Amino acid sequence: MKLIDLNRHGAIGSNSTYIEIGDFKILVDSGLHPKKMGYDAVPDFEPIEHETLDLIVLTHCHLDHLGSLPIIAAHNPETPVITTAPNAELAPRMLRNSINVMKRQREEKGITDYPLFLHRDVVELNKQFVVQRFEHGEIYRKGKETIEVILHPAGHVVGAAAVEFIHNGKRIVFSGDVLFDAQRTLPGAHLPQGDIDTLILETTRGAKESDSSITxxxxxxxxxxxxxxxxxxxxxxxxxxxxxxxxxxxxxxxxxxxxxxxxxxxxxxxxxxxxxxxxxxxxxxxxxxxxxxxxxxxxxxxxxxxxxxxxxxxxxxxxxxxxxxxxxxxxxxxxxxxxxxxxxxxxxxxxxxxxxxxxxxxxxxxxxxxxxxxxxxxxxxxxxxxxxxxFDLSGHANRDELVDYAVHSNAKNVVLNHGDPHAREWFAQTLNQRMPKTNVLNPSPGVLYKL
Ligand SMILES: [Zn+2]
Ligand SMILES: [Zn+2]
Incomplete structure (x- = not known):
């Protein structure tokens, strides 16, 4: 498989990962950087400018995962955007709010790139959504090849999914943003179990020591x-x-x-x-x-x-x-x-x-x-x-829980994403110690990796 992290500023930023699995060209998430302005806040789509995507997957509706989706979906108008039912419900509302904020920033801060898309683009995106139920695999075909896509509950926020791809018997899993603990409104994550070939893992809380006395x-x-x-x-x-x-x-x-x-x-x-x-x-x-x-x-x-x-x-x-x-x-x-x-x-x-x-x-x-x-x-x-x-009511799993999950998955490759440099460093070191045979990759933005 091939992988390019399109999140141009690294860290958490504008999440978007391009992968090729066999013949399938897939994009997972298309966010907007919360602290950058104009096109600088959008993922760097240049490496995939001339590709036609076969599948797009949206893990959840926080803007660092969703905020630029109308742009890439408009470039790929025939491509299904796979997501959960709550995400398909919430995404248009979140995006319409984002358009209004961008319009205001255009006036107040003179950012002429804004708005990056219009209400009609959100209407078009809506037509591309293909809703999947949690833990029910769907098969997608391209020529003679097939790939199975399964969404798993990731806790974190309503609708949030981890994504599993199964291709020629190999399992590739994106954790997305994960919380194992139950929240008052939402059960905790239930991620895929068993051996995984490649695990793409969020690392948000890598720089924060877990304290078992605080729950x-x-x-x-x-x-x-x-x-x-x-x-x-x-x-x-x-x-x-x-x-x-x-x-x-x-x-x-x-x-x-x-x-x-x-x-x-x-x-x-x-x-x-x-x-x-x-x-x-x-x-x-x-x-x-x-x-x-x-x-x-x-x-x-x-x-x-x-x-x-x-x-x-x-x-x-x-x-x-x-x-x-x-x-x-x-x-x-x-x-x-x-x-x-x-x-x-x-x-x-x-x-x-x-x-x-x-x-x-x-x-x-x-x-x-x-x-x-x-x-x-x-x-x-x-x-x-x-x-x-x-008060620590974080929506993200603590680092030890994620490492334990990675160890149990026996992954051949672990790709780090969604974390500041210090957070990723801790994950890289800890995973190298606990999984000496595993290839741990902290990808540089825009670079093509073969796994
Ligand atoms: Zn999130
Ligand atoms: Zn996020």
Whole structure:
């Protein structure tokens, strides 16, 4: 088989991997880099510009996997885009939101490449989706050759799949983004077992030592306690969340904590794309039973929308829990604006529930120890009087679990992807020790490898 990592900046970035298995030319994912702008955020499709793809697979709907899919699908209009039913439901919604964000950035930042595609491209992409059920293989043909494609539940976020290809008795597996632990809304991953020929493995948490004393359940418990303390002392609690997945899980955590009397019935406010995603989750639950999310809990909690008419530094007039995107408190988002109001007032608190990239305002706030924080986009310097805490509700498996999976798979080749350089280094070293006969490859972007 042949492989090219098209993610031009390496690290996590704009995920997209091209593989050739026998005669089949296949692309897995086509993301958009969260921190780059314009065409620089798109994978480098140059090596496959003159190829006609036979299959495209979408693992899940986070934009670092989905965000440039309309572009490559438009170049390959006859090619099936294989994915799960929840992904086919969510992808158009996520992409339409992305178009709106790009249009705004074109105006605000003068990025003339934007939007990279239009609503009609999303409509066309929709026609290319071929939905497969989890763990039900489908055979695809090309001339006399056949390949079987099986999608496996990867946890992580609703719809997320690991992808298995079987060709001439050889098994090639893409882990995709994986979480083995169950979330409140979603069961954990169930990856293919038995011997694998080539395993393409995510490495997101390679630089983070696993600590067996910290579990998802213990982190949820600590979070609920902290929210309770903030409300008790008369403050508001800001929880910056990703719109897809984490917001819905947090709704459920808060709802359950209230039902068990662990949190008071304070008002819950929410805003943004995540609220609309709740409607999609409801639809997906009814149609597929793949998630455990009942939208009636929003009504029972009387979730209200956030009034974003606020002034930096002036405390929020309505006390309560604020569940808003973005998770990393990126500029111009509700969580960024709310933080500028909350931060100078001591009873308030900010609870981060996932990883924050150090280059984002969320990451910078977590590292800020000078006592004040500058909100660049608002030209406002806030004294830091609210409490700031972080809880590990990551959507990714810890590194030891992934290594154990690789070891059990007995893979001849392990290809590292979806990780920063330090994370990949740890995986390369550890896998070399634990699987001395295995070829561990950390591919350079754009280079063709034969495996
Ligand atoms: Zn993801
Ligand atoms: Zn990802």
């Amino acid at each position: 998802r359940a213990s982190e949820v418990d600590r979070l609920v306690t902290q929210i309770g303390e903030i409300l008790e002392r008369g403050g508001s609690c800001l929880i910056p969340v990703f719109a897809l997945g984490r917001m819905q899980e947090l709704f459920k955590i808060i709802f359950e904590a209230r039902s068990f009397g662990r949190l008071p019935h304070s008002p819950v406010y929410a805003a943004g794309l995540g609220m609309d995603i709740c409607n999609y989750f409801e639809k997906i639950r009814k149609r597929t039973q793949l998630i455990d999310f009942d939208i009636s809990m929003l009504e029972k909690m009387k979730v209200r929308s956030v009034d974003l008419n606020m002034r930096p530094g002036r405390d929020l007039p309505r006390k309560g829990i604020y569940l808003v995107s973005s998770g990393m408190m990126v500029e111009h988002t509700p969580s960024y604006k709310l933080a500028a109001s909350l931060l100078p007032h001591a009873p308030n608190g900010v609870c981060f529930v996932g990883y924050c990239d150090p280059e984002t305002p969320g990451g910078q706030l977590l590292e800020e120890h000078s006592g004040s924080f500058f909100f660049d986009a608002l030209d406002y310097s806030a004294p830091m009087r609210a409490s700031i805490d972080q």
